[in-house]
Amino acid sequence: MQSGTSPNTTNDNEVVRQAAAIARRFVGQITISSEAVAEKIASAIEAELLTEANKFRLRMPGCGDTNCQNDREKKMRPLSDGGCCDPCIESIVHALQSSGIKTRASCCGHGFRPGCIALADGREIHIARDFEESRLIDQLFTTDINGIDEHQALISGYKRMQSALEKIACLTQSTDLLWWQVDARKALGVDT
Known part of the structure; x- marks a missing residue:
């Protein structure tokens, strides 16, 4: 990595080149007196696109060199x-x-x-x-520093919560429900 272009820079520049190619096709559809004038217009559009693309790139504070x-x-x-x-x-x-x-x-x-x-x-x-x-x-890693898969931990927590709600809801009981049983059934999506 000591030399060459970083992948993001390459991708950004490729986007600019593709946009410039579109601009050139657009300019080609307009009746322009000379090929040289058409190329100058297309080059100016490409330069403007590159300038705009550079405005959106975030600069690393430590680098400080915009060029x-x-x-x-x-x-x-x-x-x-x-x-x-x-x-x-x-x-x-x-x-x-x-x-x-x-x-x-x-x-x-x-x-x-x-x-x-x-x-x-x-x-x-x-x-x-x-x-x-x-x-x-x-965020690229699914485990925390203790090796716990955060996604699996959420699923496990959800299952424990669902189990607790089912116990509170007393799904086998059909009459004389208490308010917390009604709320637990609502949370579970069970009609009372």
Whole structure:
């Protein structure tokens, strides 16, 4: 990940290219005196689309470089192990390496995605831009930190609640129902 384009940037740029192709087809349907003028109009539309797309991209506060994706290779910082990294995560990579933790690759995410540092032992450290992004990453996992599947825990809790309601509702009783039995039957969707 030390070089190249991040997947999100590639996808975003592909969307812009597709929109530009649509714009070119639209411009082609209009009678324009010359092919050069039509191409200039289509290029201007493509540039405007790219500008608008960049407005919607969230920038990583640590990066702070709104042109990061344009010249990021030139800005790479050399590391003591012969590798290089993005300047905005250089201190993190340096701290890891100074502590004896070897790294293989790193990327700040360039404001479009979480950053990551690939460790020599195969693990990766992901760098969320803030608390909210970290919670979004957490949602990718169905288990909590204790190994409890939250979805299964909800289903289990629902079944326990349903069982308790059925006991309270006393479904075998048909007359002289008490108010809590009536409410429990309503909660269960059972007609009284």
